[in-house]
Amino acid sequence: MSKEYILKLYITDDTASSQAAIKSLNGIIEKEIRDLYTLEIVDVLERPEMAEQDRILATPTLIKVSPAPAKRIIGDLSDWGKIRSGLELNNEPKQLVDSDKNIIS
C-alpha cells in the first residue's frame, strides 16, 4: 500500500520546542491520517546541509512534501486547526486509491 502523505519535520536537537513539536504532530497525524503517512524527522544540528537545501529558516518546520502542493508550517505545532489546514485535512477524508485502483480508505 503506498503512503499518501510524505511529511518532513525539521527540529533542533532535543530542545523543548522540538520535543513538543514531535509529540503534538504525532498525536495529530496518528489520529487524522494513520497508516497513510511517512514522517521523516530531521535534526538541523546533525544534517545542516539538508536544512540548507530545503531553505529552513526556523525550527520546528513541518513540510508537507506530498500530496502537492508542498506546504510549510513554521513554529508552534500544537494548534490542530493550523496543522489540519496546512495538511489540507479540512475536507471530508478522501478515498485513497492504490496503484491497482483499489479503494483503500
Next chain:
Amino acid sequence: MIQNKNLQEIHEEACLSACLKSFAAMSKLIGQQTIVDIVNPRVKNVKELAPTVGLDKTAMKTAMIVVSLPARGRIEGNVLLMFSRQDALNLCDLLFKREPGTTKEVTELDKSALQELGNIICGSYFSSLANRVKIKIVEHMAQIIFDEPFEKMLERTIEGLAPNRDEVTALETEFNFSTPGFRGHLFKSYFLVIFQTAQLEMILDTLQEVPAI
C-alpha cells in the same frame, strides 16, 4: 504582572516575526544559513525569572554578556538579550568568519559586532510589537554589558522602570540558533522584555476597544 491571553498572543507573534526577520539578516551578514529554534514565548512573573542559556542552578549569580535596548515614550520598557560568555566568544568567531574556537577575549570590535547583532534582534522585536499594538516605540541606544550577574542586571533594569517588582511585567523566550559553520553547536540566548505593567494594561485595553478587522 498581567496574565492576559491577548498579551501572550501578541508576544508570540512579535517573537516569531522578530526571529525570522533578524536571523534572515544574520544569515546574510555571516554568509551562512542560520536556523533559529522557536521556543514557546511566555509571560512570567519577574520573581520566577531565571535564564536557561546553558547555565545551571547558579544561573542567577552567573555573569553573562547582555545587550540591552531600552524603549521610552508611551511605553517604557527594556529588552535584554543574553548570552553565556562562551557563546558570545563563539558568536564573535561567527560574525568575523574566524575558525571556531579562535576568539578567547572580546575586543572593542567584537563588542561592537555583538552590540549590532543584539540591536537587530531586539529592534526587530520592538518593531513587530509596535506594528501589532499600533503604538510608536522609541528605542534608545543599545548597550552591551559584560560579565554582570543576571540577578544584578535584572534588579538594575527594574529599578530604572518602576519602584518595585510588582509594577513590571516580563515577557521571555529563547532564541537558540545553529549554523553549518559551527556544526553540531546550538547557540543559546535568553531574551527578556520588561514593561511597566500599568502602561501595558492601558495599551491592551485600547486594543480591546478596537474591533478586529
